[in-house]
Amino acid sequence: MSAPAIEILGLTKDYPVGFWRPKMRRSLDNLSFEVREGEVFGFLGPNGAGKTTTMKLLMGLIFPTSGTARIRGRSIDDIGMHTEIGYLPEQPYFYDYLTARELLNYYAQFSNYSASERRERVEKNLERVGLSAAGDVQLRNFSKGMLQRVGIAQAILHDPPVVILDEPMSGLDPVGRREVRDIILDLRKQGRTVFFSTHILSDAEMLCDRVAVLASGKLQGVGAPREVVTLQAQAMEILIETREGRALPAALAGQSTRIGPRTRITVPEQQLYSVLEELRGCEARILSVSPVHPTLEDYFFTLVGGSAPQRGLEEISR
Amino acid sequence: MISPSQERALWTAVVGVPLLFAAIAALQIKIDAGAQAYHGEDEQLLLRSASAVRRMSFGYDALAADFYWTRTVQYYGSHAGIPGAKFDQLWPLLDITTTLDPKLIVAYRFGAVFLSEPPPAGAERTDLAVQLVKRGMAENPENWYLPSDLGFLYYWRLKDYRAASEAYLAGSKIPGAPSWMRIMAALVAQRGGSLETSRMIWTEIYNSTQDKTVRQRAITTVRGLRALEDEQQLDALAQEYRTRMGHFPASSNDLHDAGLVRGIPVDPDGFPYIFGTDGKSQLDPRSSVTISPGLQLPSDAAQ
Amino acid sequence: MSATIGPVAVNTFREAVRDRVLYNLVLFALLMIGAAILVGQVSIGIEQLVIVNLGLTAISLFGLVMSIFIGVGLVYKEIERRTLYSLLAKPIHRWQFLVGKYAGLLLTLGVNTAFMTLGLAAAFFFVGGRVARADVSILVAIYFILLEFALVTALALFFSCFSSPMLSTLFTLGIYITGVFANDIHEVGEFTQNAAVLWLTRAIYFVIPNFHNLNAIAAAGHKEAIPLSLIWQNTLYAVLYATLLLIAAAAVFSRRNLK
Numbered sequence: 004m005s006a007p008a009i010e011i012l013g014l015t016k017d018y019p020v021g022f023w024r025p026k027m028r029r030s031l032d033n034l035s036f037e038v039r040e041g042e043v044f045g046f047l048g049p050n051g052a053g054k055t056t057t058m059k060l061l062m063g064l065i066f067p068t069s070g071t072a073r074i075r076g077r078s079i080d081d082i083g084m085h086t087e088i089g090y091l092p093e094q095p096y097f098y099d100y101l102t103a104r105e106l107l108n109y110y111a112q113f114s115n116y117s118a119s120e121r122r123e124r125v126e127k128n129l130e131r132v133g134l135s136a137a138g139d140v141q142l143r144n145f146s147k148g149m150l151q152r153v154g155i156a157q158a159i160l161h162d163p164p165v166v167i168l169d170e171p172m173s174g175l176d177p178v179g180r181r182e183v184r185d186i187i188l189d190l191r192k193q194g195r196t197v198f199f200s201t202h203i204l205s206d207a208e209m210l211c212d213r214v215a216v217l218a219s220g221k222l223q224g225v226g227a228p229r230e231v232v233t234l235q236a237q238a239m240e241i242l243i244e245t246r247e248g249r250a251l252p253a254a255l256a257g258q259s260t261r262i263g264p265r266t267r268i269t270v271p272e273q274q275l276y277s278v279l280e281e282l283r284g285c286e287a288r289i290l291s292v293s294p295v296h297p298t299l300e301d302y303f304f305t306l307v308g309g310s311a312p313q314r315g316l317e318e319i320s321r
Numbered sequence: 322m323i324s325p326s327q328e329r330a331l332w333t334a335v336v337g338v339p340l341l342f343a344a345i346a347a348l349q350i351k352i353d354a355g356a357q358a359y360h361g362e363d364e365q366l367l368l369r370s371a372s373a374v375r376r377m378s379f380g381y382d383a384l385a386a387d388f389y390w391t392r393t394v395q396y397y398g399s400h401a402g403i404p405g406a407k408f409d410q411l412w413p414l415l416d417i418t419t420t421l422d423p424k425l426i427v428a429y430r431f432g433a434v435f436l437s438e439p440p441p442a443g444a445e446r447t448d449l450a451v452q453l454v455k456r457g458m459a460e461n462p463e464n465w466y467l468p469s470d471l472g473f474l475y476y477w478r479l480k481d482y483r484a485a486s487e488a489y490l491a492g493s494k495i496p497g498a499p500s501w502m503r504i505m506a507a508l509v510a511q512r513g514g515s516l517e518t519s520r521m522i523w524t525e526i527y528n529s530t531q532d533k534t535v536r537q538r539a540i541t542t543v544r545g546l547r548a549l550e551d552e553q554q555l556d557a558l559a560q561e562y563r564t565r566m567g568h569f570p571a572s573s574n575d576l577h578d579a580g581l582v583r584g585i586p587v588d589p590d591g592f593p594y595i596f597g598t599d600g601k602s603q604l605d606p607r608s609s610v611t612i613s614p615g616l617q618l619p620s621d622a623a624q
Numbered sequence: 625m626s627a628t629i630g631p632v633a634v635n636t637f638r639e640a641v642r643d644r645v646l647y648n649l650v651l652f653a654l655l656m657i658g659a660a661i662l663v664g665q666v667s668i669g670i671e672q673l674v675i676v677n678l679g680l681t682a683i684s685l686f687g688l689v690m691s692i693f694i695g696v697g698l699v700y701k702e703i704e705r706r707t708l709y710s711l712l713a714k715p716i717h718r719w720q721f722l723v724g725k726y727a728g729l730l731l732t733l734g735v736n737t738a739f740m741t742l743g744l745a746a747a748f749f750f751v752g753g754r755v756a757r758a759d760v761s762i763l764v765a766i767y768f769i770l771l772e773f774a775l776v777t778a779l780a781l782f783f784s785c786f787s788s789p790m791l792s793t794l795f796t797l798g799i800y801i802t803g804v805f806a807n808d809i810h811e812v813g814e815f816t817q818n819a820a821v822l823w824l825t826r827a828i829y830f831v832i833p834n835f836h837n838l839n840a841i842a843a844a845g846h847k848e849a850i851p852l853s854l855i856w857q858n859t860l861y862a863v864l865y866a867t868l869l870l871i872a873a874a875a876v877f878s879r880r881n882l883k
Contacts, residue, residue: 028688062713065881090713096706098635100642112631113714157710380804383842384681387674391666424846427669440668531669 006076008165008196009038013070030056032220043191045207046200048217054200055093057140058169061089074165084315089158092167095150099143103134103153106142107160114161126158133182147174166190168199172206184210189241241268242290249285371420376526386422393418397435403440408444411436415453425466427532429457432536433470437478439615447478466529468492469502473522476509514619516550544589545612548604551586555594556603569600627726628716635729648686649739655682660747669753673845676762679744680841684769687733691773695780696704696792698725703882719874726781741766758847764855765844771862772838776800778869785877803835833865
């Protein structure tokens with residue numbers, strides 16, 4: 004077993020809060036886990052859990068109150084270690100007066116490439132993230148999704164063995180998200196280690212060998228996605244349009260929500276086929292049937308003993 | 322394509338902005354006219370104290386000095402020649418200028434002439450002129466114009482011939498000083514005030530400066546001295562004339578006709594002198610030569 | 625080392641250019657043109673002196689404004705806009721980043737000053753100036769102005785590491801003005817009877833950078849020779865002081881938690 008790609012050893016971070024007599028707020032509490040070489044590792048947790056704090060600590064942007072970490076055996080205090088990592092910050096901002104090409108070229112200058120090799124890599128990576136056509140546009144004119152893609156490009160341009168991405172899918176449309184997923188899988192095929200954070204469980208499930216779950220600064224669990232998040236799809240959601248004059252059976256009406264011409268019915272998985280039969284009986288038009296995936300918010304609610312919150316209309320489009 | 326509201330905005334600007342500017346300009350003129358009443362002379366100066374000005378310049382003393390020198394010149398130009406003009410601001414302006422830039426020679430030289438000159442051409446404060454020139458000499462020991470200006474002040478204004486001679490002598494020792502300064506030192510020591518010497522001094526002032534105002538004053542003074550000298554001689558000749566003819570002559574032409582002089586005595590501007598009923602010669606009113614108030618022949622020429 | 629500092633410096637220069645900072649040269653050009661044309665009408669006999677004084681003063685003032693206003697944002701802006709995050713992920717030390725930003729702003733100022741010097745020379749010849757050996761003092765004065773920029777930029781950079789642009793501007797400007805009057809403050813102290821005042825003024829005199837000694841505008845105007853020893857001493861002074869400030873900045877910045 005080779006040395007772990009990333010070792011996090013008891014990282015703790017306290018922040019002073021308040022101006023006159025600052026109190027210390029612990030945003031990360033004795034975090035320890037490992038990321039193995041070559042694996043795609045997901046870092047999960049709701050917003051504010053401390054994922055970004057952890058990544059900033061790894062990158063040396065902030066300093067731990069106690070604890071340390073190592074990447075490929077080198078301490079996070081060692082600046083030389085940065086040659087082996089690529090980093091995409093959360094909500095990246097780049098010099099808006101540069102073009103995409105210029106930005107990549109600028110960052111590439113911190114690795115020792117010849118001018119031609121640099122040019123080559125810049126072009127290759129622009130293409131890889133689908134920005135070749137926009138290479139000479141100033142970044143101030145880039146959409147959020149385009150900025151995200153430039154960010155990924157600069158993180159992988161120097162082919163680092165360890166790639167650290169903070170919320171790489173955020174701000175991307177479904178096409179973009181698929182592209183990022185493909186890039187991550189591609190990196191994995193190349194034998195690189197990918198450590199990325201997200202709060203979308205389905206992405207983690209699809210890509211990761213293992214995940215760590217963080218909540219309120221504390222590690223909740225580490226393991227394969229299915230091991231850690233035991234909530235399966237337990238419910239199914241049916242979207243229908245009722246016909247004029249034909250009402251829903253009373254029993255079903257209790258479990259349904261009506262929005263304009265459409266009705267949404269949530270049923271346990273076991274009852275799916277019987278409910279469909281009933282709907283056939285009242286000649287309702289079936290628009291869609293899809294599993295209800297628990298979000299991490301649901302997961303954390305059950306963790307702390309509450310029940311899953313009501314889901315709003317917007318989540319249908321998920 | 323621009324939208325209707327954009328077009329409206331554009332037209333409003335094109336028409337409105339020039340109109341408003343015109344109105345503002347007209348109003349400005351009106352305000353200026355009304356404000357003349359309560360704008361005192363002190364407006365010229367902004368700040369009276371040299372050290373205060375230095376502090377306000379934040380280290381950019383040299384440029385501030387140029388600014389104050391320009392104001393000095395403009396101040397003098399706007400007051401010179403006006404009867405009853407007082408030059409109260411001249412000394413403070415020169416004081417500030419030379420404090421900000423102690424090496425601004427032109428300012429010392431200007432002050433030497435016009436601080437000491439009697440009105441309406443100057444402030445008639447020879448004491449301040451001497452103070453200024455001495456300060457200039459202390460700050461610029463290698464400059465020989467300034468000792469010659471000091472000599473001029475002692476000789477011409479204060480009639481202190483010993484001090485004048487000393488000044489010229491000290492100046493003549495500075496490397497590069499012209500030989501006439503040594504000669505001047507000796508002349509003044511020997512003979513005190515003389516017309517010859519006076520003419521020499523003013524001529525050297527003329528030659529040593531590019532300043533048009535100072536040069537003009539030098540010309541005026543030298544011509545005035547010539548006229549005074551001529552008048553002295555002509556007065557004597559007029560007496561002769563009356564003895565012979567029984568009445569005073571009307572102009573220098575008459576003297577020529579009477580055979581008392583060979584040519585026709587004319588002033589430096591080419592006009593024949595005329596005589597008053599008391600037999601005293603005067604300049605023709607059409608002549609550009611002027612005898613400044615207070616201009617006198619040096620003592621020895623009275624013989 | 626230059627592999628990291630160099631790119632940062634060049635990028636800082638590029639940012640200044642793209643922010644149209646160099647357009648101040650247009651204003652300077654207009655100023656010199658206006659002055660060259662007007663000066664003959666107004667000041668008697670000292671046209672070249674006025675052009676030199678005005679030109680050098682403008683070079684100094686324009687550059688100071690640039691040093692301060694860009695300088696106080698050098699680090700602050702990168703933190704606020706989070707552009708620093710991806711940069712520090714590269715193998716670059718924080719102090720190298722600081723030196724790179726500093727060098728970039730100095731480069732901008734140097735280029736700006738070079739163009740202004742050309743403008744000054746043009747105006748100078750226009751009013752009838754002729755090049756004489758003594759005019760090298762004008763170049764020395766410009767060199768001293770560059771040393772001034774080096775110090776002010778270092779000050780601004782230092783403050784930029786931990787305080788907001790407004791406060792940094794106030795501090796930097798305050799120190800600069802005090803430094804201009806350093807000699808006066810020293811003199812006041814030497815004349816006073818009060819021991820506390822004496823020690824206070826002495827402390828101020830030695831701690832605050834002395835900008836008075838770096839002002840050779842008057843000497844340049846009067847074509848006075850500036851002794852070589854003074855040139856060396858001023859250079860050394862500026863280098864030492866700027867180094868001090870950069871070291872302090874690096875120390876402050878090295879343990880700063882970025883938001």
